[in-house]
Amino acid sequence: MGSMKIAVWGHPYIEFPEGKDSQKEVNSAFSRMAEVGITMYFAFVAVGERLLFKSTLIPKSGKDMLSKLVEAGKTAGVEVHPIIGFGDVSPLYGLFPERVYKVKFKGEPPEWAERAVFKNWLCPSWRENRELTVKVVEELLENYDVDGIHLDYIRYPNARPVSAQYPCVCDACKAQRLEWLGREEIEEEDLKNQGVVYKELSWRNRCVRETVERVKNLTEKRGLKLTMAARAYYLTSAVIEGQDWVSWCKDGLIDIVSPMSYTTQFEVFRNLLEEHLMLLKGCVPLFEGIGRRSSAGVLTPEGMMRQINLAKEKGLPGVTIFHFNALTDRDFELLKNL
Numbered sequence: 001m002g003s004m005k006i007a008v009w010g011h012p013y014i015e016f017p018e019g020k021d022s023q024k025e026v027n028s029a030f031s032r033m034a035e036v037g038i039t040m041y042f043a044f045v046a047v048g049e050r051l052l053f054k055s056t057l058i059p060k061s062g063k064d065m066l067s068k069l070v071e072a073g074k075t076a077g078v079e080v081h082p083i084i085g086f087g088d089v090s091p092l093y094g095l096f097p098e099r100v101y102k103v104k105f106k107g108e109p110p111e112w113a114e115r116a117v118f119k120n121w122l123c124p125s126w127r128e129n130r131e132l133t134v135k136v137v138e139e140l141l142e143n144y145d146v147d148g149i150h151l152d153y154i155r156y157p158n159a160r161p162v163s164a165q166y167p168c169v170c171d172a173c174k175a176q177r178l179e180w181l182g183r184e185e186i187e188e189e190d191l192k193n194q195g196v197v198y199k200e201l202s203w204r205n206r207c208v209r210e211t212v213e214r215v216k217n218l219t220e221k222r223g224l225k226l227t228m229a230a231r232a233y234y235l236t237s238a239v240i241e242g243q244d245w246v247s248w249c250k251d252g253l254i255d256i257v258s259p260m261s262y263t264t265q266f267e268v269f270r271n272l273l274e275e276h277l278m279l280l281k282g283c284v285p286l287f288e289g290i291g292r293r294s295s296a297g298v299l300t301p302e303g304m305m306r307q308i309n310l311a312k313e314k315g316l317p318g319v320t321i322f323h324f325n326a327l328t329d330r331d332f333e334l335l336k337n338l
């Protein structure tokens with residue numbers, strides 16, 4: 001165990017499935033984390049229809065896994081930060097079909113439209129979506145002794161293929177455009193006008209940032225951390241999706257940031273890491289996100305360590321690994337000797 005801190009993203013519903021979710025089993029996984037120097041567990045407590053904590057605000061049944069995670073975390077000395085956001089990880093997922101990001105295609109929908117990449121994505125343009133998300137966080141902080149909140153999917157849907165090309169046509173997005181465009185929808189031709197793009201992206205960033213500010217108020221009041229999973233590509237994804245995380249960091253809204261620099265190519269990882277250092281200039285602890293097993297592919301344990309060692313060389317205070325369940329005995333052994 002060196003001076004580098006290790007955090008992990010974890011899927012409790014995979015790690016502790018039905019029948020393997022006793023307090024004893026959760027404790028044992030957490031003590032294993034602590035042994036190899038993992039000090040933070042960012043928990044997916046809501047994914048799609050699943051809900052792993054109690055809430056009186058959400059008309060959805062779920063099981064209370066979070067209380068077990070919190071207890072195990074306290075016993076092992078591992079911080080637990082439940083994950084909240086607008087996309088798949090929203091606790092409100094599937095509940096308000098009229099308030100999701102809506103795309104209108106001219107002619108035949110492209111092939112990707114069939115996949116569920118953005119369906120059910122609560123559009124942050126709705127005050128109701130933002131407020132209820134913040135209320136759920138407030139209730140969660142009242143009910144659970146967590147160490148922080150972790151933001152993920154705290155944005156509009158992916159710039160490519162969705163939000164850069166197909167500005168949302170939900171009622172809230174249409175209404176806001178009447179104020180500065182005089183009509184409800186942005187046409188393809190409008191997107192060539194930088195003024196239109198500026199107004200649309202400012203709006204998106206304002207809506208998401210307002211949510212972040214309000215969650216920050218809640219965590220700060222209680223002396224807890226606000227951490228986040230950020231889009232790795234700042235200008236080509238994050239800013240377009242309303243997630244200007246660099247500004248949030250510079251303005252003191254975020255306590256630890258983890259850009260998800262998932263790649264199996266070491267040089268790509270290096271470039272992203274260097275860009276993030278340039279952007280943040282040390283204003284907030286940067287825990288570079290490393291994809292041990294992700295949609296970007298699978299790293300070997302040694303490949304993962306090579307990325308962690310680069311982060312260490314560059315003076316980063318920590319890294320966040322995606323994801324806990326991907327770690328094998330070999331990974332644990334290597335992490336222990338970091």
Ligand SMILES: [Zn+2]
Pocket residue numbers: 100101102123124125168169170171172173174
């Ligand atoms: Zn919308």
